[in-house]
Amino acid sequence: MxxxxxxxxxxxxxxxxxxxxxLDLDDLDFNIQNMASFFNDRNKPKLRPYVSVHRSPAIAHKQMSAGGTVGGICVSTLDQAEVFADSGINDILLVNFVITKRKIDRLIALSKRICISVVVETIDNLNSLSDAFSSNGVSIDVFMLINSGGEFGCLPDERSIDLAQAIDSASSVNFKGIVGFYEGFSSYFPIDDFEEHKKNVCKIVEVKTKIEQKGIEIAEFCIGSTFDYEWAASINGVTQILAGSYALMDSNLARLESxxxxxxxxxxxxxxxxxxxxxxxxxxxxxxxxxxxxxxxxxxxxxxxxxxxxxxxxxxxxxxxxxxxxxxxxxxxxxxxxxxxxxxxxxxxxxxxxxxxxxxxxxxxxxxx
Amino acid sequence: MxxxxxxxxxxxxxxxxxxxxxLDLDDLDFNIQNMASFFNDRNKPKLRPYVSVHRSPAIAHKQMSAGGTVGGICVSTLDQAEVFADSGINDILLVNFVITKRKIDRLIALSKRICISVVVETIDNLNSLSDAFSSNGVSIDVFMLINSGGEFGCLPDERSIDLAQAIDSASSVNFKGIVGFYEGFSSYFPIDDFEEHKKNVCKIVEVKTKIEQKGIEIAEFCIGSTFDYEWAASINGVTQILAGSYALMDSNLARLESxxxxxxxxxxxxxxxxxxxxxxxxxxxxxxxxxxxxxxxxxxxxxxxxxxxxxxxxxxxxxxxxxxxxxxxxxxxxxxxxxxxxxxxxxxxxxxxxxxxxxxxxxxxxxxx
Structure with missing residues (x-):
């Protein structure tokens, strides 16, 4: 290494x-304070720093200390969740599917140490989680992942409503809300797709409304990234923005976000x-x-x-x-x-x-x- | 990590x-034995495994044990040379320029522990090395790097002959020979550039002849990779083939080399x-x-x-x-x-x-x- x-x-x-x-620490502090003050100035939504960009606990703790957050972070892999848990962060949203028995066992172990939540996109995966957590006498917070033009997640159609109902009634599973998948947007799409992106996100908002009309509560609605956080924060009902790239930035984002x-x-x-x-x-x-x-x-x-x-x-x-x-x-x-x-x-x-x-x-x- | x-x-x-x-170990053994037997069957050239592909001492030692080698390896960075030296390999060719004082100091330190050789492309860099090694009362084996269509190295023209004469007369520097830069070929070029590649390599052979006509001995002539080792081995005067990708292979090379x-x-x-x-x-x-x-x-x-x-x-x-x-x-x-x-x-x-x-x-x- x-x-x-x-x-x-x-x-x-x-x-x-x-x-x-x-890493210029003055620039880092500027970026973190700049984003924190946006969220410190409002009740809702709050920021959940997406730390898989930098993967450094020291930077994550700076993001958390600056305020404006939900008190937790999000990560892309179970491995990352374990590392950040060991660094003292107790509220982690894993924006990935935990599929295999071996990984579900690790998720159960981690859930005994910290507040870990996970996303699902299929009823099959939901049932695997529900069965495994039930057998272990523990429970897990689950978000449904809805695809707003990214590579994965449940499409914002009738299947989303079926999935929401399944999560709501599964045992040992607490339905926390919705995560809208947007990662592909900020990393790979050209800037002139922003209108298309807005339309995609609005499809998720519509599905959320339909789910709520079924009597299911959506406590948390997570969407938005460094590129679109201001716009995303203006959407009614959004409670968490999953931005992370703002701290370090790169050429791609600097082109889109000044x-x-x-x-x-x-x-x-x-x-x-x-x-x-x-x-x-x-x-x-x-x-x-x-x-x-x-x-x-x-x-x-x-x-x-x-x-x-x-x-x-x-x-x-x-x-x-x-x-x-x-x-x-x-x-x-x-x-x-x-x-x-x-x-x-x-x-x-x-x-x-x-x-x-x-x-x-x-x-x-x-x-x- | x-x-x-x-x-x-x-x-x-x-x-x-x-x-x-x-890594399938049977496939690895097959590749290593296959290459080793080609070189075991001939007196010259011999193989100098280029280990910066895999960066693993365990694999490098397998390549060395299989035979057909010069008894050493080549690497792309000084860091890598230090790691492989610590793994017990005592003959390392560094196919990179050591420019800054800090790195020259590290090269001097390493040269006291193992037989390390390095490439140069400019008289300036040669002089820096010569001065630093002289001051420390030690010497270094130096190859001149000649560019055969890659990104760097001395072009095969009059400048190469000037560089050879400068290396030959520099103090605390032993002129070992020529390395022909070819890396770009196997990694990035389409297969139908093979004829162009041959022409480029032949330009290096011509320069070698011109240098020898000046009365300068070229003890070692290193050229060729996994893709062209058979052809390169047939070139008169070639003493070392710097192939490495043959051990693990990849989609790119499998397309070119069956x-x-x-x-x-x-x-x-x-x-x-x-x-x-x-x-x-x-x-x-x-x-x-x-x-x-x-x-x-x-x-x-x-x-x-x-x-x-x-x-x-x-x-x-x-x-x-x-x-x-x-x-x-x-x-x-x-x-x-x-x-x-x-x-x-x-x-x-x-x-x-x-x-x-x-x-x-x-x-x-x-x-x-």
């Missing part, structure tokens, strides 16, 4: 071994200047990630990251570039998808005023199961 | 928590069947990787992996599919780029005959510096 090559506190950021993932700053970047070193208009850096796919788009060179006019091999980046230099990069120069890149980038790193360097302040473990990195 | 969720030896592979990276079998795969579980002709698995970009191409579903006719979100895969099911996947069914995927896939994992499950035999640490995962 990653060797953090820990440097003394106070080390100049440009003296870190590269490639390094660097109220937060890219706090996390990858620092690289120029290792080659093979020909005119091309420089090579030591930061490639393994350290930046390239699963969605190509990262953007920041703080240096006239440079464009054009491609990434496993270990190296190729940067194009415009003729108009005033300061031509030399060997050993440092290059900052804002990853397109910070979640994908951090998936490769076990540690993140926290700096303030250009000096190293802390090295945080990305404790839930690699926790896919 | 990854929680390995270690299972007892003998556990049925289908009982592993998913997503899991699984003499090895895909030994490493990702095991996933069907977690959703949201609509006709679509199933969702628990294996997304984070566990499979998607930096180059899309992985291929193996062992199940009629299934195609169509896209990956962070945590999930979307699999298309053809109408003709005889056995329609159900929730909890297992899906095997051969990653397009096994190097990118393993970059996300700290452990790999070794199985034989469908039963877990060993869990190997990918000890140099995340070692980018």
């Amino acid at each position: 990653e060797n953090p090559i820990v440097k003394p506190v106070g080390t100049d950021v440009l003296q870190l071994d590269t490639p390094a993932v660097v 109220k937060f700053v890219p706090a996390a970047r990858v620092l690289g070193t120029v290792t080659g200047t093979p020909e005119k208009n091309i420089v090579i850096t030591d930061s490639g796919q393994k350290s930046i990630g390239a699963d969605v788009g190509v990262a953007i060179v920041s703080d240096w006019q006239g440079l464009t990251l054009s491609s990434l091999s496993a270990e190296h980046g190729t940067v194009l230099v415009e003729d108009s570039c005033i300061k031509y990069p030399k060997i050993k120069d440092k290059i900052w890149v804002v990853p397109w998808d910070i979640g994908g980038c951090l998936n490769s790193h076990d540690y993140i360097n926290g700096v303030r005023g250009g000096k190293l302040e802390v090295v945080w473990e990305i404790a839930a990195r690699g926790n896919y199961r | 990854e929680n390995p969720i270690v299972k007892p030896v003998g556990t049925d592979v289908l009982q592993l928590d998913t997503p899991a990276v699984v 003499k090895f079998v895909p030994a490493a795969r990702v095991l996933g579980t069907v977690t959703g069947t949201p609509e006709k002709n679509i199933v969702i698995t628990d294996s997304g970009q984070k566990s499979i990787g998607a930096d180059v191409g899309v992985a291929i579903v193996s062992d199940w006719q009629g299934l195609t992996l169509s896209s990956l979100s962070a945590e999930h895969g979307t699999v298309l099911v053809e109408d003709s599919c005889i056995k329609y996947p159900k929730i909890k069914d297992k899906i095997w995927v051969v990653p397009w780029d096994i190097g990118g896939c393993l970059n996300s994992h700290d452990y790999i499950n070794g199985v034989r005959g469908g039963k877990l035999e060993v869990v190997w640490e990918i000890a140099a995962r995340g070692n980018y510096r």
Whole structure:
């Protein structure tokens, strides 16, 4: 696993071994305070930070301390839930399906330690959970996951109403409410689909109304992400916004959302200047990630990251570039998808005023199961 | 970091928590023996396994034990060199530039423990190394890196000859020979560029001849990868082939090279069947990787992996599919780029005959510096 090559506190950021993932702590604090104040100023909805973007307990605790939250977080895998539970967070929503017996056993074990809730999309899965929790004499909070244009979840049609009724009457299962799946929107869709996104979300609101008309209470209605939290917060009945990317940001979100700053970047070193208009850096796919788009060179006019091999980046230099990069120069890149980038790193360097302040473990990195 | 969720030896592979990276040990042994026998049968060239694909000392030692090697390995980063040195490998070629003072200091430290060699592409970098090693009273074996169509390295023109003369006369530097950069070829290029690749490699051979005509001895000439090792081995004067992907293979290489079998795969579980002709698995970009191409579903006719979100895969099911996947069914995927896939994992499950035999640490995962 990653060797953090820990440097003394106070080390100049440009003296870190590269490639390094660097988090500007002032920018992080700005983003967290900015989002917290939006939610602190209102009764409802509240924020439930989606921490699977950064997977770092230290950052999650900062998000929780800033206020405006429901008092809990959400995660994408059972592994992540276990790590964050061990970090002292007692209210976790797992936005994923727990299907196999082995994982249901782990969910039961975790439910004895903290308040864990989970989503379901099928009656079959609901019945598996209900049977297993009943046999163990415990219960679980369950949300139904409704698909608002993402890859998975129950479609917002009659099946959703059947599922709601099934959850409502299942034993050892507490029907908590609805989670609208939106993840695909903020990560992958172009900005001009926002109207389409709104329409999709409205379909979920309609289904919620139909379920309530059957006499079933929807205590919690969770929807919205960093990109659409303001709009989502204006929807009647929404109680929780599951935003997380706002804390670190990335090139993709910065393109769509201007109220937060890219706090996390990858620092690289120029290792080659093979020909005119091309420089090579030591930061490639393994350290930046390239699963969605190509990262953007920041703080240096006239440079464009054009491609990434496993270990190296190729940067194009415009003729108009005033300061031509030399060997050993440092290059900052804002990853397109910070979640994908951090998936490769076990540690993140926290700096303030250009000096190293802390090295945080990305404790839930690699926790896919 | 990854929680390995270690299972007892003998556990049925289908009982592993998913997503899991699984290595079939019989297939691994077949690939390693197959390659070793090619090199055992000849005096020259010999194999120098390129271990940055898998980053696992256990696999590297298997490659070394099988024979046909030069008695050493090559790696892509200084971090990796340190990990493999700690695993007991004493001859390591670092196919990367060591530029900054901090890294040169680490290289000097490592050179006191093992036989480490490094590549250079510029006279500037050569001088930095020569000065630093001289000051420390030690020396280093240096290869010149010549670019045969990859992203970096000295171009095969007059500059290469100047560089060779500079290396030959630098103090505290032993000129070992030439490494031809070819990595881009096997990972990213289409198969019909093979003739172009041959032409590029021939340019390096021409430069080598010109250097030798200056009275400079080229003791070692390293070129070739898993894809072109047979052809490269037939080139006069080649002494080392830097192949590594043959051990684990992936979808990309299996398409180009039929003499090895895909030994490493990702095991996933069907977690959703949201609509006709679509199933969702628990294996997304984070566990499979998607930096180059899309992985291929193996062992199940009629299934195609169509896209990956962070945590999930979307699999298309053809109408003709005889056995329609159900929730909890297992899906095997051969990653397009096994190097990118393993970059996300700290452990790999070794199985034989469908039963877990060993869990190997990918000890140099995340070692980018």
